[in-house]
Amino acid sequence: MSNAQHNDSLLRFMTCGSVDDGKSTLIGRLLFDTKSILADTLTQMDRTSKKRGLETVDLSLLTDGLQAEREQGITIDVAYRYFSTGTRKYIIADAPGHEQYTRNMVTAASTANLAIILIDARKGVLTQTRRHSFLAHLVGIPHIVVAINKMDLVDFDQATFEKIKSDYLNFAEQIGLQRAGRDIQVVPLSALTGDMLVDRGDAMNWYEGPTMLELLESAPAAHSEQNEAFRFPVQFVCRPHASDNHDLHDFRGFMGRVESGEISVGDAVTVLPNGYTSKVKAIQLGDEKLQSAITEQSVTLLLEDEIDTSRGDMIVKSSEAPEAVKQISGMVCWLSETPLSTARTYVIRHTTRESKAKVSDIEYKVDVNSLEKLPSQGLAMNDIAKINFKLAQPLMVDSYSKNRATGAFIVIDESTNNTVGAGMII
Amino acid sequence: MTTANKKTLSHLDWLEAEAIHILREVAGQCSNPVLLFSGGKDSLCILRLAEKAFRPGRFPFPLMHIDTGHNYKEVIEFRDQRANELGERLIVRSVEDSMKRGTVVLKSDDESRNKHQSVTLLEAIEEFGFDCCIGGARRDEEKARAKERIMSFRDEFGQWDPKNQRPELWNLYNARSHKGENIRAFPISNWTEMDVWQYIERENLGLPSIYFAHQRDVVMRAGSIVPVNVPLASGEVINQPKAGEEIINMQVRFRTVGDITCTAPVISDADTITKIVLETATTTITERGATRLDDQTSDASMEQRKKEGYF
Numbered sequence A: 001m002s003n004a005q006h007n008d009s010l011l012r013f014m015t016c017g018s019v020d021d022g023k024s025t026l027i028g029r030l031l032f033d034t035k036s037i038l039a040d041t042l043t044q045m046d047r048t049s050k051k052r053g054l055e056t057v058d059l060s061l062l063t064d065g066l067q068a069e070r071e072q073g074i075t076i077d078v079a080y081r082y083f084s085t086g087t088r089k090y091i092i093a094d095a096p097g098h099e100q101y102t103r104n105m106v107t108a109a110s111t112a113n114l115a116i117i118l119i120d121a122r123k124g125v126l127t128q129t130r131r132h133s134f135l136a137h138l139v140g141i142p143h144i145v146v147a148i149n150k151m152d153l154v155d156f157d158q159a160t161f162e163k164i165k166s167d168y169l170n171f172a173e174q175i176g177l178q179r180a181g182r183d184i185q186v187v188p189l190s191a192l193t194g195d196m197l198v199d200r201g202d203a204m205n206w207y208e209g210p211t212m213l214e215l216l217e218s219a220p221a222a223h224s225e226q227n228e229a230f231r232f233p234v235q236f237v238c239r240p241h242a243s244d245n246h247d248l249h250d251f252r253g254f255m256g257r258v259e260s261g262e263i264s265v266g267d268a269v270t271v272l273p274n275g276y277t278s279k280v281k282a283i284q285l286g287d288e289k290l291q292s293a294i295t296e297q298s299v300t301l302l303l304e305d306e307i308d309t310s311r312g313d314m315i316v317k318s319s320e321a322p323e324a325v326k327q328i329s330g331m332v333c334w335l336s337e338t339p340l341s342t343a344r345t346y347v348i349r350h351t352t353r354e355s356k357a358k359v360s361d362i363e364y365k366v367d368v369n370s371l372e373k374l375p376s377q378g379l380a381m382n383d384i385a386k387i388n389f390k391l392a393q394p395l396m397v398d399s400y401s402k403n404r405a406t407g408a409f410i411v412i413d414e415s416t417n418n419t420v421g422a423g424m425i426i
Numbered sequence B: 001m002t003t004a005n006k007k008t009l010s011h012l013d014w015l016e017a018e019a020i021h022i023l024r025e026v027a028g029q030c031s032n033p034v035l036l037f038s039g040g041k042d043s044l045c046i047l048r049l050a051e052k053a054f055r056p057g058r059f060p061f062p063l064m065h066i067d068t069g070h071n072y073k074e075v076i077e078f079r080d081q082r083a084n085e086l087g088e089r090l091i092v093r094s095v096e097d098s099m100k101r102g103t104v105v106l107k108s109d110d111e112s113r114n115k116h117q118s119v120t121l122l123e124a125i126e127e128f129g130f131d132c133c134i135g136g137a138r139r140d141e142e143k144a145r146a147k148e149r150i151m152s153f154r155d156e157f158g159q160w161d162p163k164n165q166r167p168e169l170w171n172l173y174n175a176r177s178h179k180g181e182n183i184r185a186f187p188i189s190n191w192t193e194m195d196v197w198q199y200i201e202r203e204n205l206g207l208p209s210i211y212f213a214h215q216r217d218v219v220m221r222a223g224s225i226v227p228v229n230v231p232l233a234s235g236e237v238i239n240q241p242k243a244g245e246e247i248i249n250m251q252v253r254f255r256t257v258g259d260i261t262c263t264a265p266v267i268s269d270a271d272t273i274t275k276i277v278l279e280t281a282t283t284t285i286t287e288r289g290a291t292r293l294d295d296q297t298s299d300a301s302m303e304q305r306k307k308e309g310y311f
Ligand SMILES: Nc1nc2c(ncn2[C@@H]2O[C@H](COP(=O)(O)OP(=O)(O)OP(=O)(O)O)[C@@H](O)[C@H]2O)c(=O)[nH]1
Pocket: A018, A019, A020, A021, A022, A023, A024, A025, A026, A060, A073, A074, A075, A095, A096, A097, A098, A149, A150, A151, A152, A153, A189, A190, A191, A192, A193
């Protein structure tokens, strides 16, 4: 905490795994041991713990902030927490373990660059461990740390750890989680006592790998280490129409975020779906004029030519344009209590663009336990399936494995405006 | 793990870029949004972010303040000055008007008007037909806020349903609502108090004077520092000391500047932003813990207020 003003990189990570594996406790402990919980928060947690008849502070209370969560001792929705070390700043998402709340786990996973998957050392790999691992894989989280927790309850036994580790790695290989470019680290720990989290402790001297915090401190901050193509979905067009100001009279700025790749002044660009070409005249961030912009930077682009462009269009480098398609095929997690209906029309939002969409067919549904592909007529909440959609408007897509930003979409039900599905283009 | 070689944004640049993206999504998706602006530090950061998001154009939304009538006059003056400098439209709606209409009824004359802001806000939303309110709430402020989505859906009574939030995936925000319903958008959700101060320092933002150390008459009440005899812009003086309370003149500053009746200052000699950043790095008490007299009533006061339509 005290060095917070010196760090500069940022890592977003999440905790996931089965119910009661200790996800919330792990985060509480991590923050406690890095001295990131302030005195009054601790006093309040202490008071609540005592009221519940506990002798020590229940560290899961730090993230379980809703009344219903505290009453039931479970996590219902994602909680976000923040801490910094001298090295970097962290945004943590604590996801729920209950199957019923899987959609909230997917929310947390979609923005994480590292997942800590917890396993209770007494129980080993469970259905929900598999489900969350499969989802982490599907959502493409680049770094995975498996935390075999509650080692204190198995006498810090190395053989137990090794057994679960090899079970897990077998499973990880089956689902393709262990692939080139993604490493899986396995750490034994106790969230309750803090062993191997921030401090090594002295109960597990047989383990020679890094502690949890060491792994977090050294994980790369970028989502992808590959060189990705430049993608700039237009969010908003700025036309001040200032007739009294000569400089602004013809100003036409395309505002958006560099979703991937880089762009520099002078680069040749194409605006999709129309296909007009031009060159980047200027890049601005407020009053500042930039020579170039990198991934995740929000900027305003000015082009050499006057081109009719609006929200939903995409500016790309002419040499690496994506496809504009009216059919997409993707893995979809269904997030709504109302099942998917193949008869209905939905809205698909992809980057800043929307299109009406209909399901043309459900190729298969994945049984998360057996990893079997099963035929299916419909989809219920938490189901994962490969679906083909027909679109009313073209979308400019890449495959999700190549580009997270232009490979992802959400499905919206217009009758409720709810987000009912999360999709990843294949 | 594999070593990083790709260029990434520094954490402050990343937070700034995320907030700008959220503001532009609101502008792109909502037909009649409004930016809630109190003159406080969080909303001042949002104004700077809005400048970066939309200049040289005008903001695609007006600013609005829900005034309890019990705000520090330094803050109100600063609010008006800032709106003026920016040349953007400022709407002010006041809890006192709701009281006159009879839609806000205080239990007693000295009850804090803070939580009643929800009523006035909902009335203003209806009056103008706003479909989205942009707010400066941060997830690090409070445990219920830590659970809220960046685009948070409210039903036609302004209620938040924490057990049934819309999934929010990647940065594909869903700000859709039907008529009468509302979205609350929080562009600086992921900022901490420290990030806010660092941003103010980096961007050289002006602030109301009461954020800096100054001398003030206070009393100690139930462990908190309570400012007394505070003059309002109207000339009225509120927060009289109670019988038997001893007035102390102390050097203090505010970490947050809400309603006078429920915001406490902290003892401090930090009279520059740099000193405030240092003080924030070493504080042992959270922003709300040190300063909000309204959150200490129960473990779930914020969640309760949010369910009733609060920001
Ligand atoms: N002995 C022991 N108990 C632990 C450990 N970690 C967590 N616990 C206990 O396990 C129980 C569940 O912990 P939580 O942190 O709430 O579990 P969770 O994974 O967040 O649960 P959900 O979010 O509801 O899925 C609590 O009673 C914890 O105190 C550990 O390392 N050792």
